[in-house]
């Protein structure tokens with residue numbers, strides 16, 4: 001992902017001498033240690049150390065690309081303190097809790113603690129081949145699960161049963177579910193993040209399924225909205241409008257494209273159909289060690305797409321008491337344009 005040299009260079013540019021990394025995905029990205037939530041990394045001008053506790057002695061030795069120190073706080077902090085004397089030490093302001101910041105202040109009185117944002121995340125935006133292999137495999141497993149379970153989405157089956165079958169299929173293929181699977185049928189479709197419920201799927205409804213797999217820590221993320229029976233003309237109209245916006249935004253993905261422009265493109269198309277007001281979230285997000293990471297595809301984003309980024313394009317409309325539609329593809333930005341990683345069929349109603 002990145003070398004220690006590059007990371008230390010970024011620290012200097014951010015005006016700090018050292019960095020205390022507490023975000024689990026950043027810990028994993030820097031060291032390869034897969035239990036990032038029970039690890040911290042200290043980067044100094046002299047190198048990097050992974051701090052974790054004795055439950056992970058063997059695992060950390062096998063996984064970590066940097067030296068390890070096995071201890072629990074406060075011994076962790078006491079061990080680090082001498083090397084940090086007089087230094088400006090960054091901490092991850094978007095992750096560290098106030099209580100843990102107080103702990104650092106107490107134990108490192110001779111250091112200046114400085115909030116930094118998104119520093120390691122910046123190195124995670126562009127995926128290397130190893131990371132892409134994992135994301136491709138996660139998407140392949142999710143596509144296979146969806147194709148297998150799709151025939152079960154029919155009247156009389158509960159949303160929870162569909163979610164369970166999808167999760168089982170992904171587990172059997174050797175992956176975990178990337179997040180709690182969304183199966184939103186009928187009026188539940190109006191809840192963009194409504195999780196699967198005990199609702200029984202009815203006739204002539206739309207059902208939105210949002211799912212992903214996790215392979216080697218890397219995620220996939222895809223949504224399909226399927227028709228059960230013969231949905232109303234209004235629901236079909238919603239579907240066609242979202243599909244048009246989704247396909248237009250995917251087609252526009254490429255290096256050098258501003259993320260905000262993509263959001264506007266999809267939003268303007270939906271607005272043209274009188275549906276912009278129902279598009280209740282941003283167009284998409286980056287996907288990697290976190291399901292939601294940079295770049296942000298929202299109207300206010302300053303991000304510009306680069307080759308190696310993996311993003312979602314996921315416009316949706318959500319109408320209270322009527323239902324909703326979301327279509328989400330996982331897309332790799334390439335040197336010349338893009339590659340759509342999600343292969344599950346999109347139905348043409």
Ligand code: GLY
Pocket residue numbers: 179210211221222314328
């Ligand atoms: N499942 C969350 C999302 O699509 O962003």
Ligand code: MN
Pocket residue numbers: 210211221222223328
């Ligand atoms: Mn999703």
Ligand code: MN
Pocket residue numbers: 221222284285312314328
């Ligand atoms: Mn998504």
